[in-house]
Amino acid sequence: xxxxxxxxxxxxxxxxxxxxxxxxxxxxxxxxxxxxxxxxxxxxxxxxxxxxxxxxxxxxxxxxxxxxxxxxxxxxxxxxxxxxxxxxxxxxxxxxxxxxxxxxxxxxxxxxxxxxxxxxxxxxxxxxxxxxxxxxxxxxxxxxxxxxxxxxxxxxxxxxxxxxxxxxxxxxxxxxxxxxxxxxxxxxxxxxxxxxxxxxxxxxxxxxxxxxxxxxxxxxxxxxxxxxxxxxxxxxxxxxxxxxxxxxxxxxxxxxxxxxxxxxxxxxxxxxxxxxxxxxxxxxxxxxxxxxxxxxxxxxxxxxxxxxxxxxxxxxxxxxxxxxxxxxxxxxxxxxxxxxxxxxxxxxxxxxxxxxxxxxxxxxxxxxxxxxxxxxxxxxxxxxxxxxxxxxxxxxxxxxxxxxxxxxxxxxxxxxxxxxxxxxxxxxxxxxxxxxxxxxxxxxxxxxxxxxxxxxxxxxxxxxxxxxxxxxxxxxxxxxxxxxxxxxxxxxxxxxxxxxxxxxxxxxxxxxxxxxxxxxxxxxxxxxxxxxxxxxxxxxxxxxxxxxxxxxxxxxxxxxxxxxxxxxxxxxxxxxxxxxxxxxxxxxxxxxxxxxxxxxxxxxxxxxxxxxxxxxxxxxxxxxxxxxxxxxxxxxxxxxxxxxxxxxxxxxxxxxxxxxxxxxxxxxxxxxxxxxxxxxxxxxxxxxxxxxxxxxxxxxxxxxxxxxxxxxxxxxxxxxxxxxxxxxxxxxxxxxxxxxxxxxxxxxxxxxxxxxxxxxxxxxxxxxxxxxxxxxxxxxxxxxxxxxxxxxxxxxxxxxxxxxxxxxxxxxxxxxxxxxxxxxxxxxxxxxxxxxxxxxxxxxxxxxxxxxxxxxxxxxxxxxxxxxxxxxxxxxxxxxxxxxxxxxxxxxxxxxxxxxxxxxx
Numbered sequence: 001x002x003x004x005x006x007x008x009x010x011x012x013x014x015x016x017x018x019x020x021x022x023x024x025x026x027x028x029x030x031x032x033x034x035x036x037x038x039x040x041x042x043x044x045x046x047x048x049x050x051x052x053x054x055x056x057x058x059x060x061x062x063x064x065x066x067x068x069x070x071x072x073x074x075x076x077x078x079x080x081x082x083x084x085x086x087x088x089x090x091x092x093x094x095x096x097x098x099x100x101x102x103x104x105x106x107x108x109x110x111x112x113x114x115x116x117x118x119x120x121x122x123x124x125x126x127x128x129x130x131x132x133x134x135x136x137x138x139x140x141x142x143x144x145x146x147x148x149x150x151x152x153x154x155x156x157x158x159x160x161x162x163x164x165x166x167x168x169x170x171x172x173x174x175x176x177x178x179x180x181x182x183x184x185x186x187x188x189x190x191x192x193x194x195x196x197x198x199x200x201x202x203x204x205x206x207x208x209x210x211x212x213x214x215x216x217x218x219x220x221x222x223x224x225x226x227x228x229x230x231x232x233x234x235x236x237x238x239x240x241x242x243x244x245x246x247x248x249x250x251x252x253x254x255x256x257x258x259x260x261x262x263x264x265x266x267x268x269x270x271x272x273x274x275x276x277x278x279x280x281x282x283x284x285x286x287x288x289x290x291x292x293x294x295x296x297x298x299x300x301x302x303x304x305x306x307x308x309x310x311x312x313x314x315x316x317x318x319x320x321x322x323x324x325x326x327x328x329x330x331x332x333x334x335x336x337x338x339x340x341x342x343x344x345x346x347x348x349x350x351x352x353x354x355x356x357x358x359x360x361x362x363x364x365x366x367x368x369x370x371x372x373x374x375x376x377x378x379x380x381x382x383x384x385x386x387x388x389x390x391x392x393x394x395x396x397x398x399x400x401x402x403x404x405x406x407x408x409x410x411x412x413x414x415x416x417x418x419x420x421x422x423x424x425x426x427x428x429x430x431x432x433x434x435x436x437x438x439x440x441x442x443x444x445x446x447x448x449x450x451x452x453x454x455x456x457x458x459x460x461x462x463x464x465x466x467x468x469x470x471x472x473x474x475x476x477x478x479x480x481x482x483x484x485x486x487x488x489x490x491x492x493x494x495x496x497x498x499x500x501x502x503x504x505x506x507x508x509x510x511x512x513x514x515x516x517x518x519x520x521x522x523x524x525x526x527x528x529x530x531x532x533x534x535x536x537x538x539x540x541x542x543x544x545x546x547x548x549x550x551x552x553x554x555x556x557x558x559x560x561x562x563x564x565x566x567x568x569x570x571x572x573x574x575x576x577x578x579x580x581x582x583x584x585x586x587x588x589x590x591x592x593x594x595x596x597x598x599x600x601x602x603x604x605x606x607x608x609x610x611x612x613x614x615x616x617x618x619x620x621x622x623x624x625x626x627x628x629x630x631x632x633x634x635x636x637x638x639x640x641x642x643x644x645x646x647x648x649x650x651x652x653x654x655x656x657x658x659x660x661x662x663x664x665x666x667x668x669x670x671x672x673x674x675x676x677x678x679x680x681x682x683x684x685x686x687x688x689x690x691x692x693x694x695x696x697x698x699x700x701x702x703x704x705x706x707x708x709x710x711x712x713x714x715x716x717x718x719x720x721x722x723x724x725x726x727x728x729x730x731x732x733x734x735x736x737x738x739x740x741x742x743x744x745x746x747x748x749x750x751x752x753x754x755x756x757x758x759x760x761x762x763x764x765x766x767x768x769x770x771x772x773x774x775x776x777x778x779x780x781x782x783x784x785x786x787x788x789x790x791x792x793x794x795x796x797x798x799x800x801x802x803x804x805x806x807x808x809x810x811x812x813x814x815x816x817x818x819x820x821x822x823x824x825x826x827x828x829x830x831x832x833x834x835x836x837x838x839x840x841x842x843x844x845x846x847x848x849x850x851x852x853x854x855x856x857x858x859x860x861x862x863x864x865x866x867x868x869x870x871x872x873x874x875x876x877x878x879x880x881x882x883x884x885x886x887x888x889x890x891x892x893x894x895x896x897x898x899x900x901x902x903x904x905x
Contacts (some may be wrong), residue, residue: 048210050320050367050408053203054079056105061141064090064099064194071195073101076182081164081197081519084119088193093127099184099194100144103201108136108176110203112322112400113365114153115168115410117198117519118160124189127196129156131185132169134177141179149181159188162530164197166411166522170322170363172280172399198519202320202365204402212306212319213401216260221301222288223254229291232349233301240349244381245335249305258285261324261397262302263361277393281324281361287394295389298352302396303381310375317663318407319368326361326395327387328353333373333380337648338655339366344419344645346385357387361395367410369659407663409656411522416649417531423643424535427718436538437545439635439761440579440628442753449702452750453624456549461561468699469750472623473551473616474563480617485567488614492569492582496589496611497528503590503607504600505681508674511664520660523653524596528589531649532640539584539632543576550577552619564619573620580621583629586611591637591723591766596654597661598727598770599674605767606687608633609694623697624750630695631751631761638719638761647722654726684771691767701748713747716740717760727770735782742784743768 046052054077062073064087071086085101093099111134118126133149140148152171160167180201187194208214221243225231233243233254242248263283265274273290275283289296308316323329328342341364345353368380384396411417426435433441446453454467465471480488491499501513515521552571556562590608594601612629615621621629640646658674665677682690721736728736745752745763753759772784 046405047205048315048403048405049204050318050402050404050406051079051200051202052205053105053109053111053201056107056109056205057103057201058106059104061102061104062087062100063144076101076196076199077103079198079200079519081117081119081166082517084195084197086119086121086125086193086195090192090194092190092192093184093187093194095185098145101182101199102141102144103180104141105178105180108178109205110174110176110207111152111171111180111201112174112320112402113168113170113202115166115198115200115202116196117166117200118163119195119197120163121195122189122193123160123163124187124191125193125195126158126160126188127184127186127194128158128188129184129186130154130158131183132171133181133183134173134175135179135181136177137179140181144181144183150175150177152180156186161417162526164519165526166198166519167414168202168365168410170324170365172322172324172363174399202408204320204404206402210402210404211400212403213260213304213321213398216284216399217257218260218262218302218304219252219255219257220262220285220287220303221255222297223256224288224291224297230295230298230350234349241332241335241337243301244303244332244379244383246377246379249303249377249379260284260399261395262287262300263326263395263397264289264393266392277326277361277395279360281326281395283395289394295352296386296391297394298389299349299383299385300394300396301349301381301383303379305377305379307377308373308375312403313370313373313375315405316370316373316403317405318370318403318659319373320365320400320402320404320408320410321368321398322363322365322400323382324361324363324395324397324399325382325384326393327357327391328383328385329364329396330383331366331380332382333368334378336372336651338368338372338652339364339413340416340648341413342387342415342419343383343385344415344421346383349383352389353385354388357391361397364413365410366413367404367408369407369409369655371655371659407659409520409522409660412526412531412649412652417526419645421643421646423639423646426536426538426639434538434541434545435536435635435758436542436579436632438756439631439758440542440546440751441756442751442759442762443546443578443624443628445702445753446624446750452699452702454554456547456554458549458553459555459563461556465563469622469624470555470563472697472699473619473621474555476613476616476623477551477619478558478563478565480565484614484617487610488617489567489569491586491611491614492618492620495529496586496608497525500586500590500593500604500607500611503603503681504597505603505678507668507670507679508600508661508665508677508681511661511668511670511677515660515664521656523649523656524593527649527653528592532588532592532636533585536636536639537584537588537632539579539581539629542579542628542632543581546578547576548578548622548625550574550620551622567618569618571619577621578625579628579632580612580615580625581629582615583612583621583626584632587630587633588636589633591634592650593657594766594770595637595641595650595723595726596657597674600678600681601727601770602684602687602691602767603678603681605770606682606691609691613694623699627695627697627751627762631759634723634764634766635717635719635758635761638717638723640719641722641725642719647725688767688771692765695745695765696749699750701746702750702752713754714741714744714763715757715760717758717764720761720764720766723766724769731782732780735776735780738782739769739772739774739784740764742782743772 049055057077060074060077065073066087071084073085075083076085087099090099091097114132116127131154132152134152135149137148140146152173153169155169182199184194204210221233223231234240261283262285263275263277263281264287265277266289267274275286287300291297325341328346330340330343330346331338341362382396384394386394429435429438450467452468454470465474498513498516501509504512516525550573552564553574555564557564557566559566587608590604590611594604597604612626615626616623641650662674665671665674671677716737720740721733724736724739743765745765747754747763749762751762774782774784776782
């Protein structure tokens with residue numbers, strides 16, 4: 001029988017199926033479209049993103065575009081410091097013949113500033129003089145030097161001290177422009193070879209509705225005392241910054257109220273002091289300048305309260321602001337310093353400074369991580385100091401204070417990077433030697449211990465190894481696996497800042513290295529690459545004094561009857577072996593990162609020890625060379641943390657690294673705490689054990705010192721206790737010293753020199769100190785060996801003997817604490833606090849603040865302290881359900897067809 005496919009019932013069945021299929025498909029498409037659009041909004045055109053203006057760039061044009069290469073002008077707009085715009089075929093940039101790039105936006109938008117990042121090659125190619133301009137006239141694009149352009153900012157004699165270095169600049173014109181031009185009129189080397197990695201416009205698309213300082217009203221202090229002398233807003237408090245904290249807002253005595261901008265310009269008479277500082281800087285509120293006695297008001301103080309709801313806080317990644325000031329500025333949010341400008345010598349609220357200052361007010365951008373904000377009342381505060389006792393003017397204005405959906409960490413200001421810090425030079429030694437030379441002076445004692453040190457003479461072919469240092473070297477070198485050798489070569493050829501990311505586990509490690517390479521960690525990068533070591537890395541000086549022969553030069557290669565197994569790497573180094581320069585760098589970077597990310601400090605320190613150990617794997621160094629490198633690297637980091645002014649830079653980087661990585665952990669769905677995101681990292685016990693073994697490499701103690709215990713004859717070297725600040729902010733200086741003392745190595749191991757205080761870096765076991773259990777007795781003394789396990793931070797945050805400070809971790813540092821939840825669960829995940837009521841408040845990194853990461857269920861915004869997750873967490877389930885629904889409908893359709901066929905038969 002001929003089959004009839006279009007009977008009434010079959011047609012009805014098919015119509016129902018078609019309708020159901022269309023409804024399901026439409027709903028799926030709508031849902032998935034919504035998710036896609038949301039994700040796109042979060043990454044490209046999100047209104048409140050800090051670089052939302054940059055995301056509007058549609059085309060990039062230039063008179064030197066280099067279009068045919070992979071270094072074309074388009075790369076200036078990609079916000080990726082690993083790429084660049086380079087042009088070397090045109091003329092030397094000049095006023096008459098500039099090099100320019102023009103951004104065309106999809107719509108007109110205002111920018112509050114911009115970021116320029118230097119590229120990877122020679123500094124001579126960097127921009128030196130430039131102007132940024134804006135226009136809304138389409139014809140301006142084809143006439144780059146025409147009258148349709150409005151000057152927005154101009155810079156001259158700018159220098160980029162390092163490669164891939166970002167600098168921020170402000171734009172005060174709030175006009176929305178569709179076309180922006182960067183016009184370069186000189187490069188550093190007056191050469192036709194010009195390059196930049198990035199030119200990034202900064203600004204949200206929300207306008208004044210997102211400006212928390214739209215009314216520009218502030219409390220300010222230019223008050224004098226009864227004798228008309230400079231007065232202190234804290235009334236002489238030991239904590240000179242107490243006026244920046246929320247609790248101080250209720251005390252308004254002596255405070256005035258006014259609208260920005262604020263300023264004063266001397267005219268020679270207090271009665272006629274004016275508001276116009278010149279060059280467009282005109283004050284709205286006049287400040288007092290002259291004191292009744294000789295001199296001027298040395299400093300001014302400004303603060304402003306603002307209120308945030310929990311819903312607002314949940315949607316914020318941070319704040320971004322512009323600031324103009326003359327002369328110095330230090331900015332605080334809820335009592336925590338977030339940035340500074342020319343303030344490295346500020347130590348008093350009333351004592352005049354003494355430096356040259358600037359002719360005009362200086363402008364800058366700064367950002368604030370959401371972790372410093374709270375639901376309810378907040379306060380932002382700024383102190384402004386005159387450069388000296390004869391300064392003719394003062395100025396303060398903060399025209400923009402925008403909330404942003406993502407945290408944009410900005411680089412240190414020029415003044416922060418170029419300031420003279422006390423820790424830029426080592427203290428003088430008693431014998432006038434270089435500090436490194438003194439610290440490593442225990443090396444000289446080894447000549448009397450042939451059982452440990454094999455000397456500098458070339459070993460005769462066929463001679464047996466007798467020195468422990470030689471034996472350990474050969475053991476490690478000869479037994480290294482191919483994987484170890486490969487990793488050692490990678491370490492040898494690259495900065496530890498980019499090879500040690502694997503210490504954080506597969507997920508967090510990838511997030512770190514991607515953020516680092518994308519320029520999202522500018523402060524962290526600046527510290528580990530240049531700022532920590534600047535002026536104080538003395539390992540080369542020590543090499544020149546101790547003149548130790550390289551292992552392969554002294555012991556020979558196995559291919560020639562010697563002991564060193566050569567790897568596939570050049571062995572061209574024939575300079576002095578002690579101490580290891582690579583190891584010095586590895587421990588400098590690793591120790592810095594461990595203090596910035598204390599939750600994973602043991603794992604990072606273990607990787608730093610591996611970086612040093614890899615020098616032995618390759619046969620470049622002896623174990624004692626590596627021990628000396630550890631001492632040098634850690635001493636530099638400790639010395640920087642001991643410097644109160646430099647410490648503020650470290651705390652800013654600590655906030656940056658935690659905020660950026662935690663935000664990316666949550667937004668990627670990998671975890672709601674850094675510990676949860678670090679799967680694959682070593683366990684804490686494993687990390688501490690490996691690190692501790694490499695402190696001595698099992699070399700014997702010098703015979704005369706064997707009996708010494710851990711604390712006997714031990715003086716905590718300068719800065720060692722400060723390496724514990726971010727881990728134990730609630731402990732006092734003395735308690736942190738006790739922790740270092742009681743976890744130290746016994747005396748007498750190679751390089752220990754009891755006569756030199758700095759030599760005690762040989763005995764510091766930082767990993768043990770960061771993970772020790774302890775109690776605190778009624779006298780406030782700390783005792784290691786009892787109390788809670790510090791490996792996971794028990795979160796009590798008190799000093800009554802219950803254990804350690806911090807958040808809600810539990811255990812080995814690789815799993816979340818019991819209070820931590822995964823994104824979308826609807827419960828609260830608390831980020832470990834780095835604050836608390838510290839007994840040493842001046843060193844408490846965040847002065848009692850803590851960050852909460854609140855999750856609101858799938859699809860809701862997540863406050864991450866560094867990003868906002870707006871894409872639906874359940875999108876993967878939507879895809880799955882849609883696919884299953886469609887498959888089910890298809891199955892029904894097939895079943896229906898079969899039924900119809902059977903009925904027709």
